Structures are given as structure tokens and as C-alpha cells.
Amino acid sequence: MAIAKRITINDVALAAGVSVSTVSLVLSGKGRISPATGQRVNAAIETLGFVRNRQAASLRGGQSGVIGLIVADLCKPFYAELTTGLTAKLEAEGRMVFLTQGGRRGEHVRQRFDTLVSQGVDGIVIAGSPGNAGELLAQAQEHGIPLVFASRAGYLDDVDTVRPDNTLAAQMIVEHLIHRGHQRIAWLGGVSSSLTRAERVGGYCSMLLKYGLPFHSEWVVECPASQKQAADAITALLRQNPTISAVLCDNSVIAMGAWFGLVRSGKQSGEDGVESYFEQQVTLAAFADKPEQELDDLPLTWVTTPAREIGEGIGEQILMRIAQGTSSARHQVIPPRLIIRK
Amino acid sequence: MAIAKRITINDVALAAGVSVSTVSLVLSGKGRISPATGQRVNAAIETLGFVRNRQAASLRGGQSGVIGLIVADLCKPFYAELTTGLTAKLEAEGRMVFLTQGGRRGEHVRQRFDTLVSQGVDGIVIAGSPGNAGELLAQAQEHGIPLVFASRAGYLDDVDTVRPDNTLAAQMIVEHLIHRGHQRIAWLGGVSSSLTRAERVGGYCSMLLKYGLPFHSEWVVECPASQKQAADAITALLRQNPTISAVLCDNSVIAMGAWFGLVRSGKQSGEDGVESYFEQQVTLAAFADKPEQELDDLPLTWVTTPAREIGEGIGEQILMRIAQGTSSARHQVIPPRLIIRK
DNA sequence: ATGAAAGCGCTAACAG
DNA sequence: CTGTTAGCGCTTTCAT
Numbered sequence: 001m002a003i004a005k006r007i008t009i010n011d012v013a014l015a016a017g018v019s020v021s022t023v024s025l026v027l028s029g030k031g032r033i034s035p036a037t038g039q040r041v042n043a044a045i046e047t048l049g050f051v052r053n054r055q056a057a058s059l060r061g062g063q064s065g066v067i068g069l070i071v072a073d074l075c076k077p078f079y080a081e082l083t084t085g086l087t088a089k090l091e092a093e094g095r096m097v098f099l100t101q102g103g104r105r106g107e108h109v110r111q112r113f114d115t116l117v118s119q120g121v122d123g124i125v126i127a128g129s130p131g132n133a134g135e136l137l138a139q140a141q142e143h144g145i146p147l148v149f150a151s152r153a154g155y156l157d158d159v160d161t162v163r164p165d166n167t168l169a170a171q172m173i174v175e176h177l178i179h180r181g182h183q184r185i186a187w188l189g190g191v192s193s194s195l196t197r198a199e200r201v202g203g204y205c206s207m208l209l210k211y212g213l214p215f216h217s218e219w220v221v222e223c224p225a226s227q228k229q230a231a232d233a234i235t236a237l238l239r240q241n242p243t244i245s246a247v248l249c250d251n252s253v254i255a256m257g258a259w260f261g262l263v264r265s266g267k268q269s270g271e272d273g274v275e276s277y278f279e280q281q282v283t284l285a286a287f288a289d290k291p292e293q294e295l296d297d298l299p300l301t302w303v304t305t306p307a308r309e310i311g312e313g314i315g316e317q318i319l320m321r322i323a324q325g326t327s328s329a330r331h332q333v334i335p336p337r338l339i340i341r342k
Numbered sequence: 343m344a345i346a347k348r349i350t351i352n353d354v355a356l357a358a359g360v361s362v363s364t365v366s367l368v369l370s371g372k373g374r375i376s377p378a379t380g381q382r383v384n385a386a387i388e389t390l391g392f393v394r395n396r397q398a399a400s401l402r403g404g405q406s407g408v409i410g411l412i413v414a415d416l417c418k419p420f421y422a423e424l425t426t427g428l429t430a431k432l433e434a435e436g437r438m439v440f441l442t443q444g445g446r447r448g449e450h451v452r453q454r455f456d457t458l459v460s461q462g463v464d465g466i467v468i469a470g471s472p473g474n475a476g477e478l479l480a481q482a483q484e485h486g487i488p489l490v491f492a493s494r495a496g497y498l499d500d501v502d503t504v505r506p507d508n509t510l511a512a513q514m515i516v517e518h519l520i521h522r523g524h525q526r527i528a529w530l531g532g533v534s535s536s537l538t539r540a541e542r543v544g545g546y547c548s549m550l551l552k553y554g555l556p557f558h559s560e561w562v563v564e565c566p567a568s569q570k571q572a573a574d575a576i577t578a579l580l581r582q583n584p585t586i587s588a589v590l591c592d593n594s595v596i597a598m599g600a601w602f603g604l605v606r607s608g609k610q611s612g613e614d615g616v617e618s619y620f621e622q623q624v625t626l627a628a629f630a631d632k633p634e635q636e637l638d639d640l641p642l643t644w645v646t647t648p649a650r651e652i653g654e655g656i657g658e659q660i661l662m663r664i665a666q667g668t669s670s671a672r673h674q675v676i677p678p679r680l681i682i683r684k
Numbered sequence: 685a686t687g688a689a690a691g692c693g694c695t696a697a698c699a700g
Numbered sequence: 701c702t703g704t705t706a707g708c709g710c711t712t713t714c715a716t
Contacts, residue, residue, distance in 0.1 A: 006485075008693055019703045034701060049484075051460045055397040055406065056693035059708045064397065066461070069441075075632075080422045087416075087648060088444055089452075099411075099441035101429055108433075115438060118393045119408070143348075162510075236604070242688055263605065290417075350709055361687045376685060398709035402692045570715055656706095 007050045016044035018213040029054055058120055063078065066240030067318060068098040068116030070109055072128025077171075078307045079288040082127055082150060085311025093319060095122075106130040117143055123318040129195060133159065146321035148314050152195065160321065162313040162332040164305030166196050168334035170203030171284050173303040176338060178211050178219060182283060186219040188234055188258055197250055200287065204248065219244065223254060230257025231264060240283065246283040252302075255286035259298055301340045310334050349392050358386035369394060376485035400462055409660060410440040410458030412451055415471025416508065419594075420631040420649045424469055424492060427653025435463075435661060446489055447470040459485055465660040467492065471537065475501065490656050502663065504655040504674040506647030508538050511678035512545030514588060515627050515645040518680060520553050524588040524625060528561040530576055531592030532595025539592055545588065563588065565596060573582065573606060580624065588625040594644075597628035599641055641684045652676050 003119070010025045014022065018037060023030040026041040033041075044050075058064035067090055070080045083297040087097050092300050098116060102109040109130040116124055124140060126133075127150035140147040146179060148160045154299050166312060175187055187204060190197035201220060219241065223233045230253065249255040289307045313332050343506065344664040351365040356634060360379055367373040367676070368383040375383075386392075389511035400406035409432055413421045429439050442452040458466055465483060468475075479501050482489035490502040519527055526575065529546060530538035546601060550557050561583065566573045580586060591597040604624060627641040633648045655674050 006693085010693080021695075021704080022702055025702085030696095032701060037702080046391050050695080051456060053401075053693050054460050055401050055462045056708085057695070058694045059395075059401055059693080061708065061709090062695070066440075072418075074426045075419070075422050077417070079492050081415050083441070084416045084443065089442060091442065091454075097441050099425070099429060099439050100433065101426065112433075114393060119438065120395060120397045183624075185495065293480060340695090352709080362710080363688080363712075364686055367686085370711080374685065381687080395709055398692090399711070401694090401709080402711045404711070617708090675685090 006053075007048050009050070011048055012041065012044045012050050012279075015048060016267075017151060027094060036079045048322050050136060063322070065095045065124045066098055066118045066119070066121045067315075068100065068112075068119070068121040068124045070102040070112050070116070070124065070126045070128075070130075072102050072106065073104050074101065079306035081290055082314070085308035086125065087311075087313045089312045089315030093315075095319075100131065102126070102128055103338030104128075105339035107259055109136070113139065116147065121145065123134065123148070124323050125176060125318060127151070127314075137194040141194060143294070146317050146318055148321070150310060150314055158329045160317055160330050160332075162305075162310055163333065164196075164310060165333045165336055166199035166305065167206075169305050170187055170200040170248075170304045171207045172336055172338050173287075173301065174204050174207040175211075176301060176340070177283065178207070178213070178247070178248045178281070180246075183213055184219075184241075184244050185213070185243045186221070186237060186239065186241070186248045187248050187250070188221050189223045189225070189254030191222050194325055196221060196287065197301030200250070206336075216241075223250075225251060225253040229251055230254045234258045234261040235264065244282065246285060249284060249286040252286060252288045255288075255298060255300060255302070258284055259300075299341060301338070302334050304333060305336045305337050348395075348405040349390050350395070351392070352390050353390055354383065354386045357381045357390060357400045361682055393643050394656060403596055405464045405664070406462045407437045407555040407660070408440055408463045409437060410442065410454075410461070410463040412442050412444040412454050412458070412470075412472075413442070414444050414448065415446050415610045415621065416443065418440075423632055423649035425654070426652040427650035428467065428657050429654075431654045431657030432661075435657075437661075441678045444468070444470055444472065446470075452477070455481065455622055459487065462489065464664050465489070467656055467660060469493070469656075487659055490663070500671045502651055502659055502672050502674075504659055504676065506538075506649075506652060507675045507678055508541035508647065509545035509548075509603075511629065511645045511647050512590075513549045513642065514678055514680050515629075516546050516549040516578055516645060518682070519588045519590070519625065520549070520555070522588075522625070525555055526561075526583075526586050527555070527588045527590060528563070528583070529590050529592070530563050530579065530584045531565045531567070531572060532598030533564050533566065542592070545648075556584075559595060565592075567593060567595040569599030569602060573603030576600045576603040577606065586624065588627060591626060591642075594628060594630045596638060597626060597630075597642060597644070600626055641683060645678050645680050647676060647678045 013023045013292060018041060020165040022037060023041055025033055026038055030120045054065060062209050069086060071083060074080055074083065090097055098119060098121060100112040102112055113136055130136060133156050133310050137147055148162060151163050152161060174185060184293045187201060205215055221233055221237055223230050232249060247258060249258050286300055286302040288302045290304060296305050313334055317332060351362050355362045355365045360383060364375065364379060367375050367385055368380055396407060407568060411428060413425060416422055416425065432439055440461060440463060442454040444454055455478055465488040467490050469494045472478060475498050479498060481491055490504060493505050496502065499642060516527060529543060543659045549559055563575055564577055565572050589600060591600050628642055628644040630646045655676055657676060
């Protein structure tokens with residue numbers, strides 16, 4: 001099939017017997033156009049199958065209608081959910097998102113940022129902490145492009161952020177465990193280089209303190225997100241510290257692994273089956289990224305910092321920025337939700 | 343901070359004491375420019391912090407450097423992996439991707455498609471079957487935009503596709519089970535409306551047939567992706583059909599749930615613990631979207647149709663199309679990989 | 685090897 | 701209410 005000549009507003013104008021500016025006005029719904037002409041123009045658009053070229057439109061001065069997103073690692077559920085929330089919000093407003101990956105350690109952020117700028121985006125969202133937030137912010141301001149971070153942005157305070165309240169989330173779930181009678185609560189999972197984890201651990205500590213409960217640094221165990229390693233880690237932890245009655249897992253993979261570990265230990269310890277071991281001796285709790293399903297069948301309580309809502313919040317925030325321009329930085333904190341099982 | 347005036351190639355030309363066309367040539371590395379001027383221009387670009395405006399560049403005739411992706415549901419691991427593979431590939435080639443969501447039932451595909459066209463993308467990828475593949479293909483051809491599907495495209499054969507070999511994947515894993523001595527193999531999970539599942543079930547049937555093994559339609563059980571429901575379903579299935587020795591799970595959530603179900607049943611049946619019940623009586627196998635980690639700790643074998651590789655394959659395919667223009671449709675089939683545990 | 689000039693498709697004054 | 705006109709920033713012949 002031959003490639004049809006690109007249809008432009010000129011063609012439409014010609015077909016409708018009006019001028020290009022009239023067509024443009026109809027398209028953007030601005031100037032007051034008589035219903036009659038509007039009809040004719042729209043009819044012409046319809047029959048010719050015209051699609052407006054947004055590049056040309058934004059070149060002239062308008063907005064491109066595009067937001068750039070730099071995300072650390074799409075395969076992590078947190079980012080997938082966030083991205084979904086953001087695109088949903090923006091698409092509902094007739095905008096689009098440029099998706100780029102900054103790399104797990106932010107190694108590509110800078111380069112992607114420049115590319116986004118050169119593509120003429122109306123705003124940029126950075127999800128996953130880049131080392132050089134300050135530099136990026138300066139760049140963005142220079143170009144007059146709104147910038148929103150989906151995390152704390154290093155030590156900067158004068159930049160928009162939308163983020164979970166990790167500290168509060170930890171406090172909520174720890175308090176829940178305490179109210180259930182637990183006094184000796186351990187922490188499993190995550191790596192100490194994670195800022196999110198650091199905030200959570202902070203909340204955990206503060207709540208123990210508040211209730212005058214003991215804090216042992218050996219009870220805070222690092223572990224990468226692998227079920228196998230989590231299973232081994234919880235086994236070792238409980239063997240060393242048999243008095244621990246509850247374990248808080250840093251994420252759902254850890255929670256799964258921990259559960260496997262408990263099942264295994266229950267058997268190995270020669271006790272009366274798995275369930276009794278599990279229920280009588282150790283309670284699991286966890287952090288998760290989505291409110292539903294994921295941990296469905298595990299008898300544990302978890303707290304979620306809803307990633308999708310964060311994405312939606314970011315969308316809102318950046319739309320506001322685009323519409324209203326500069327004002328003082330705004331920090332939007334999405335509240336955690338406790339989901340209690342059993 | 344004041345918004346700096348956007349600097350254009352005019353500014354660069356002025357600073358370097360050359361004409362805009364020279365700058366343009368340096369930028370695109372085309373015409374033969376003397377090393378001396380090249381240096382001067384680049385220096386000017388550097389000091390002014392010039393970033394080329396791709397919108398304007400593509401407007402005049404070149405490519406936009408952007409590929410549009412319409413994905414059904416980013417939160418499903420298959421699509422997240424695919425998207426990651428695709429963006430990685432394209433970013434490595436200096437291109438970008440527009441991410442849009444078509445909706446689980448493809449309800450927005452048509453609209454997103456038009457938007458992508460109006461944004462001037464160089465190509466479009468559709469992941470997740472839209473009802474109206476034919477219509478979209480016609481549209482794409484009309485605009486001269488390459489189109490690649492990450493699935494079968496309805497009944498169309500004259501369109502590029504990159505997809506998993508679901509039938510072969512099922513055959514591989516079923517044959518593996520048979521070689522391990524299993525004769526009575528059941529299927530758990532998925533819903534009958536899924537084309538992917540239909541292809542897999544087809545492979546399953548054909549392999550049973552090949553080895554002269556019995557096929558019972560009651561042994562193919564539908565189940566939504568919920569651990570709880572999978573656990574209940576496998577329990578019921580095994581109670582009704584105690585002779586089943588292996589269960590093939592349609593996805594990893596089902597596999598997890600099935601495992602929980604087995605654990606529970608093992609206890610309920612009053613037998614000697616979980617492991618023995620599991621190992622002696624029922625073997626689990628599963629389909630998964632990524633080769634690593636996900637099912638790490640489950641004692642089961644699985645087969646994966648690597649979604650990330652599919653994404654990379656799509657990237658390759660669409661780049662080739664853009665570079666080489668129209669030729670006959672190409673169907674790229676990504677081979678499954680069997681991952682054997684224990 | 686480099687410059688001049690004509691647009692790409694669209695918007696936004698400014699006239700009518 | 702609608703038409704004229706001048707660009708947006710860049711690429712690309714065609715001269716020089």
C-alpha cells in the first residue's frame with residue numbers, strides 16, 4: 001500500500017473552504033467559531049482522516065503534552081505500580097509519558113534527563129533516587145521545566161516530592177504487633193544502603209522505644225530480595241534468638257521466603273507440624289507495594305505505601321505545576337495503609 | 343531563578359562565527375566540514391549548553407527517534423519485563439519510548455494509537471492483543487509507520503510479530519514430566535478466554551497424545567490468579583482425582599497457591615508432614631515470565647518464555663523496519679527455556 | 685567546505 | 701467571527 005501524503009491543516013482548510021487559522025481555532029477550541037464553520041471543519045477532518053501534528057504545534061510555542069518519566073527499575077512492583085498510576089492520570093488529561101530507565105543505581109539519569117529536555121517535555125518525574133538531585137533541579141529550573149521527585153531528593157528541600165511515609169508505615173505495623181502482645185520483634189530484609197529501609201527501620205526503632213521494648217542490632221538482619229536467602233536468614237535468626245516472637249519483613253519476597261523458612265524450621269525442629277510452630281511461636285508482618293492480592297494466602301499482616309496512589313499524586317502535582325507555574329515546593333506524603341489478616 | 347532563553351542553533355552559529363547550516367551539519371555529522379570549524383562549533387555548543395530540539399528536527403523531515411508502546415497492563419510481570427527489554431534496546435540506540443496503556447481489554451488501544459501517530463512516532467508496538475488488529479495495521483500502513491505486535495495479531499498473518507512459543511513451552515514441560523515418570527498430569531490455572539493459555543493447553547494435550555497418556559477435561563481446571571483460590575482448587579482437584587501425580591500451573595501465582603494448598607492438604611490428610619506428601623505424591627511444574635528468582639524456593643520445575651527477550655526482539659524488529667522499510671512480514675518466535683530444579 | 689534560503693505543520697497576533 | 705502573516709528550531713538543496 002502506498003503511503004498516503006500526510007494530511008495537514010492546509011488540506012483541511014481547503015476542503016472546508018476556510019483558512020488554516022480557523023481550523024487551528026477549531027482544533028484548540030479557542031476563538032469563538034460559528035457552529036456552522038465548526039461543523040464543516042470537523043466534517044473535513046473526519047473525511048480526510050486528519051491527525052494533528054503535535055510536534056509542530058508545540059514547536060510554535062504551546063505545550064508538547066508530554067511528561068518525561070525516569071524510573072529506576074520498572075520490573076520492581078513499586079515502580080510498575082507507580083508508572084501505571086502516573087500514566088493513567090496523565091492519559092486521562094490527554095497527555096502522554098515518555099518512559100526511560102535511569103538504572104538501578106541511577107547511572108543513566110543524567111543522560112536521560114538531557115534527552116527528555118531535548119524532546120521538549122513539559123515536565124519531568126524522577127522515581128528512584130538519583131545521586132545528583134541538586135544538579136538536576138538547577139537544570140530543570142534553567143529550562144523552566146517542572147520537576148517532581150518520587151522520593152526524598154537527597155538533602156534538598158526546595159523541590160516537589162510525592163512519597164510514601166516510610167517511617168509512619170513502620171510505626172503503624174510495629175504498634176500493631178505490640179498491641180497484639182509482641183515484645184520481641186525482629187527485622188528481616190533489605191539492604192542498609194536503601195534510604196527507604198533506613199526510614200522504616202527508624203520508625204521501627206522509635207516505636208520500640210516508645211513502648212520501652214528492647215532493641216538489639218542483631219535483630220535487624222540485612223537480606224537481598226531472594227526467597228531462598230530470606231528462608232535461610234530467618235532460620236538462622238531464630239536459632240540464635242529463640243525468644244523472638246515476631247518478624248517484620250522488608251518486602252513481599254522476603255515475607256514469602258521467611259514463611260518458607262518457618263515451614264522448614266517447623267519441621268526440622270521436630271515439633272508438631274508447621275502450623276502450630278508458625279502460629280504459636282512466630283508471627284510474620286511485612287511491607288508491600290500494593291494493597292491487594294500479593295500476599296493473599298500468607299497469615300500475616302502487612303502495611304502498604306500504595307505505589308499507584310503515589311503515581312497519581314505525582315501526576316496531579318506535575319499538572320498543577322505546569323498549569324500554575326512556580327510557587328514554593330510542595331511535599332505530598334501518601335499515607336500508608338495497614339492490612340490486617342486473620 | 344529566571345528561565346534562561348532557550349538557546350538555538352542560531353546562538354551557536356553566532357558564537358562560533360559560522361552559519362546555522364554548518365552547525366546543523368556538525369550536529370548530524372553529515373556534510374564534510376573541516377576539523378577546525380567542527381572544533382569551534384562543538385566548543386560553542388559546550389559553553390552555551392545547547393541542547394538540540396528534536397521536535398523541530400523531526401518536523402522538517404527526519405525521524406523523531408521515538409517509538410510508541412501500547413501495553414495492556416504494566417503491572418503484570420510479563421509486560422513489565424517486556425517493556426524493560428524494549429526500552430533498554432531502544433535507549434541503547436539513542437531512541438525513546440512513549441508509554442501508553444491500552445487497558446486490560448484493549449479498550450483504549452485505538453485512542454492511544456491515534457495519539458501516538460499525532461506525536462509523530464517512528465513506529466508503534468502493541469503488546470497485549472487488541473481486538474482490531476487489522477484496522478490498526480491499515481492505519482499504520484497509511485501513515486507509513488512500522489507496527490509490531492507482541493502476540494499473535496488476531497487472524498492476521500501479514501504483520502510483524504514477536505512472541506513466545508506457548509505451545510512448545512507446554513510441550514517441553516509436559517515431556518519433562520513424562521520423562522520423570524509421570525503419567526497422570528493435571529492443569530491448574532488461567533481462564534479459558536486467554537489465547538496464551540489456549541495455546542499452552544494445546545501443547546499439553548498434544549504431548550499427552552504423543553505418549554498415549556489419558557486426557558481428562560476435568561483435569562484442566564480454570565482458576566484466576568489468586569493464591570487462595572489456587573490452593574482451594576488444587577485441594578479439590580486432588581481430592582476428586584487422587585491418582586494425579588503432577589500438576590502444571592499456568593503462572594507463578596498459581597504455583598505459589600498450589601504449593602500452599604499441598605502443604606495444607608498434607609497436614610489435613612494426617613500424613614507424615616508436608617515434604618513427604620509433596621514429594622511422594624504430587625509434583626508441581628509451572629509457567630513463568632522471567633528466568634530467575636521468582637519461584638526460587640519452590641521445589642518445582644518451570645518453563646519460561648522470557649518476556650525481556652521478547653521486548654528486545656521487538657526493539658530489534660522495529661529498528662530494522664524503520665531502517666529498511668517495507669518487506670514481507672516477519673514472525674519472530676522466542677524459544678522457551680526449561681528450568682529444572684532439584 | 686560553507687552560506688543562503690526555503691520550508692516542515694502549526695499557532696498567535698493582528699487585521700478585517 | 702474569520703483570514704493574513706510571521707515565525708517556532710531545524711534540515712536541506714543549491715549556490716558559492
